[in-house]
Amino acid sequence: QGYTVAVVGATGAVGQQMMRYLAKREFPVKELRPLASARSAGQKVIFHGEEVVIQEAVPTAFDGVDIALFSAGGSVSEKLAPEAVARGAVVIDNTNAYRMNPDVPLVVPEVNREAIRQHKGIIANPNCSTIQMVVALKPLYDRYGIERVIVSTYQSVSGAGWQAIDELQQQSKALLNGEEISANILPVGKLSKHYQMAFNVIPQIDVAQENGFTLEEMKMVRETKKIFNDSSIGVTATCVRVPVMRGHSESVYVELKSEFDLDEVRQLLNNAPGVIVEDAIEEQVYPMPVDAADRPEVFVGRIRRDFTHPRALNLWVVSDNLLKGAATNAIQIAEALISEEK
Ligand code: A2P
CATH class of the missing domain: 3.30.360.10 (Dihydrodipicolinate Reductase; domain 2)
Known part of the structure; x- marks a missing residue:
């Protein structure tokens, strides 16, 4: 039951809020996969009271992932978001990498929730401001x-x-x-x-x-x-x-x-x-x-x-x-996404 959710940038200011917010909103997470650079691989995060080991964000880390939340900078998204999509994940990207791409919906659920339906694998989270x-x-x-x-x-x-x-x-x-x-x-x-x-x-x-x-x-x-x-x-x-x-x-x-x-x-x-x-x-x-x-x-x-x-x-x-400007909005997009699927 639930979804395998990757958080790319799990040691970052936004990534940490994303994990906190997933837990707080009781998002149906079957498996959390915290990803960061090789520098952080092996460190642990606490999710729902349990330790989860951070892995290096490499293409194979997205095998079996349903939803991938990216917040590790534009260049990481450019390199790895297509890899995640190729492995069947839907990417919700918090960076500037895809926001103006015509194939990528740019979504604030209170404003244009319906745009989510047009996604082709990547949905962009707008700039915080x-x-x-x-x-x-x-x-x-x-x-x-x-x-x-x-x-x-x-x-x-x-x-x-x-x-x-x-x-x-x-x-x-x-x-x-x-x-x-x-x-x-x-x-x-x-x-x-x-x-x-x-x-x-x-x-x-x-x-x-x-x-x-x-x-x-x-x-x-x-x-x-x-x-x-x-x-x-x-x-x-x-x-x-x-x-x-x-x-x-x-x-x-x-x-x-x-x-x-x-x-x-x-x-x-x-x-x-x-x-x-x-x-x-x-x-x-x-x-x-x-x-x-x-x-x-x-x-x-x-x-x-x-x-x-x-x-x-x-x-x-x-x-x-860090919340509505980033993590909260990303999780709201994920919630809208799974409610569309139902
Ligand atoms: P790391 O801690 O391993 O460097 P912030 O926005 O607070 O500066 O955080 C940036 C986030 O992006 C961190 O989690 C950081 O991980 C991650 N990050 C930076 N470079 C890479 C990379 N090349 N691959 C994966 N994650 C990265």
Whole structure:
């Protein structure tokens, strides 16, 4: 009974949450197969109270796997996702490798669950910043239509993996102790320049593109259009890394296609699946990453009419990037997948 589930990147920040969430949601796992690099092979993880040995992620490790959750970087997905599919697995990929591939559905279950049916072996999990934004935009899109979105993000370091979390901790301690700091990971590990993250903000996430935007910013633009299946939505983004451990925040300006009533907007958001409204500025109630950490929902607050445009709104959207932004969304896709099969 149940499914053989591989987690690729089992030692990583997202992979660990994936395993935790599989257990928490009581996903029907017959066998868990944690996979990572050769460096981690032989180490153990605890799943449902039992030790499971991590194996090296090589093609044969996918023999007999039904569902493979990938979160070990784009190059690992490019190499191994086709191997997993060739062995009969359905891949749910958390990296950027396949998101814009026309044969690969890009899915946020609250928004476009039905797209899962079109998969040919691989289903992509969107970028963390995109996921939380589209969950909040979905009820507004359905009711009023969306003309344009201007988003600025305040993204936590956990989006860049364990090493980035460690780097922020080390730098913070060193600076408070008056010691020298080192920077080796942020903003982008593989680039040559690295900057201090502690007590700083860095306006770069992922590599530069020819148009002057970063790849992270262009992911938000392209993925939003693909998820809504609507290329007419205008999206422009500025993505910024802030010294927060966990939880991404976003300032979202949205121009709707038709007139709206602010109370109705609040009600729509209140009733939207996966959304929790925390919105009472006069009582200092609004979402913050420290409160959203370790919770699976998308939190929306600071809901207000914009006074520069008759059909525009401002929102503040916060969610745990490791959960709804990654692991939770991936497991929700897996749940939708197995319920379609039934
Ligand atoms: P490992 O710990 O063996 O290096 P994070 O996003 O937190 O940085 O984690 C990245 C995850 O991807 C880790 O689980 C890491 O495993 C895994 N990983 C990195 N490179 C490879 C690889 N070549 N093959 C398989 N897994 C990899």
